[in-house]
Amino acid sequence: MRLTILAPAQNLQLLQRAKEFAEIAGEAASLADETGSIEQRVWSALRDTELSMAPFSPAFGGIGLGGPDQQATLCTILRLIGGADLAVARLFEGHVNAVMLVSRYGTSAQIGSLAESIKLGGLSGVWGAEDAQGLRRVQRGDSWSLQGRKILASGAGMIERPLITTESLEGHVLYLLNLETDGRADITSWTPLGMKASASGTINLTGVIVGPSEQIGRAGDYMRQPFFSGGAWRFCAAQLGAMERLTDLYCAQLRARGRDGDPYQLERVARCTAACRTTLFWVEEAARQFADESLKPAAVVAFTNLTRMVTERAALDVMECVQRGTGLSSFMRPNPIERICRDLATYLRQPVPDLAMSDAARAVLAGELSIGAGS
Structure with missing residues (x-):
C-alpha cells in the first residue's frame, strides 16, 4: 500500500x-x-x-x-x-x-x-457474521448465486455497498455488493440494551449474483494476518472515546452538584482518568504496531488481543466508578451517562474475547510477544 x-x-x-x-x-x-x-x-x-x-x-x-x-x-x-x-x-x-x-x-x-x-x-461496511445455516454460493456458469443470510449486519437497510464474506474450499471469499434498498434487511430482531441505532439486523442475500467483478482479492485474503485481527484496535479506540466522554460528564456533574471536593469522588475521578490514559497508551501502541509492516503478524495480533482485554476491563471500571459516583441519576434519562453506559456495555461484547485472551497468552509463552517492550 x-x-x-x-x-x-x-x-x-x-x-x-x-x-x-x-x-x-x-x-x-x-x-x-x-x-x-x-x-x-x-x-x-x-x-x-x-x-x-x-x-x-x-x-x-x-x-x-x-x-x-x-x-x-x-x-x-x-x-x-x-x-x-x-x-x-x-x-x-x-x-x-x-x-x-x-x-x-x-x-x-x-x-x-x-x-x-x-x-x-x-457508506460501506463488512458483514461477516452468519447463522447456523451459513451463507453459501451456488455456481451459475461463470458466476455464483448466494444462498442464505448475514446476521448482526450493522447498517442493515442503509448500507448499499457492503463487503460480505462467504466460505469456499480455498478459504473465505470477499464480495463487494451493490445492494438496492429492496427489503432484504430485517432489523426486527435487533432489540439490544444499547447501540440501537447501529441497526445491526439480518440481511437476506438469497438470489444475489456475484462473479469476478464483485470478488475482492483472492480466497483467503480476508483472514490474512495481522490485518484481520490486528484491526481490532479501531473499535477499542471508539470505546475509549466513550470512556473519556463518560469521565468528562462525571466531572461536570460533580462540579454542578458541588461534590468535586469529596475525597471519595476524587478517588473515583482519579481511577477513571488513569483507566482512560492507560487505555490510550495501549490503543495508540496497537495502532502503531498495526501500521508497522516490519513486525511479525503474530506479535501484532497478540498485542491487539491484549489491547482488547485492557480496554474492556478499563471500560467496565470507568462505568462502575461513574455510576457509583453519580448514583441513581446515571440510570435516569435524559442523563447522557445512562445512554452512553448502555451503548458501551453493549459494544464491549465483541466476538470470542476468551479466545483473544488465550491466544495472546500463547503468543507470550511461545516467545512471539515479549512481556517487556525492551526485552
Whole structure:
C-alpha cells in the first residue's frame, strides 16, 4: 500500500472536520437512541466533512486516512466520534475497515467504483457474521448465486455497498455488493440494551449474483494476518472515546452538584482518568504496531488481543466508578451517562474475547510477544 504523508495543516483540517462532525453526531445521539435510527443530517455531515472519503488514497479522492502512516490520526478521529455516539462510531469504523480491505486487495476499477458510491453519500461496511445455516454460493456458469443470510449486519437497510464474506474450499471469499434498498434487511430482531441505532439486523442475500467483478482479492485474503485481527484496535479506540466522554460528564456533574471536593469522588475521578490514559497508551501502541509492516503478524495480533482485554476491563471500571459516583441519576434519562453506559456495555461484547485472551497468552509463552517492550 502506497504511503500518503499528510502535511501538518492537512492533519489539523481533518481533525477539525472530525470535531465538527462529532458535535453534530453528539447532538443527534439521544434521538437516535430513542428512535433506533440515525438522522439523515448526521450522514449528510459525514459526507460534507469528507470523512467518509478520507480512507481512500488521493488517487481515488481521499487523503489516505487508511494508510499505515495515518493510523494515529484515525485513532483520534475514532475517539472523537466514539465520544459523540458509539452507534455512529461503529458504522464509521466498519466503513473504514471496508475501504481499507478494498484498497488493499481490490483492483483499481473496484476501488474507483466504491469511491464513486461513497462520494455520492453512500457508506460501506463488512458483514461477516452468519447463522447456523451459513451463507453459501451456488455456481451459475461463470458466476455464483448466494444462498442464505448475514446476521448482526450493522447498517442493515442503509448500507448499499457492503463487503460480505462467504466460505469456499480455498478459504473465505470477499464480495463487494451493490445492494438496492429492496427489503432484504430485517432489523426486527435487533432489540439490544444499547447501540440501537447501529441497526445491526439480518440481511437476506438469497438470489444475489456475484462473479469476478464483485470478488475482492483472492480466497483467503480476508483472514490474512495481522490485518484481520490486528484491526481490532479501531473499535477499542471508539470505546475509549466513550470512556473519556463518560469521565468528562462525571466531572461536570460533580462540579454542578458541588461534590468535586469529596475525597471519595476524587478517588473515583482519579481511577477513571488513569483507566482512560492507560487505555490510550495501549490503543495508540496497537495502532502503531498495526501500521508497522516490519513486525511479525503474530506479535501484532497478540498485542491487539491484549489491547482488547485492557480496554474492556478499563471500560467496565470507568462505568462502575461513574455510576457509583453519580448514583441513581446515571440510570435516569435524559442523563447522557445512562445512554452512553448502555451503548458501551453493549459494544464491549465483541466476538470470542476468551479466545483473544488465550491466544495472546500463547503468543507470550511461545516467545512471539515479549512481556517487556525492551526485552
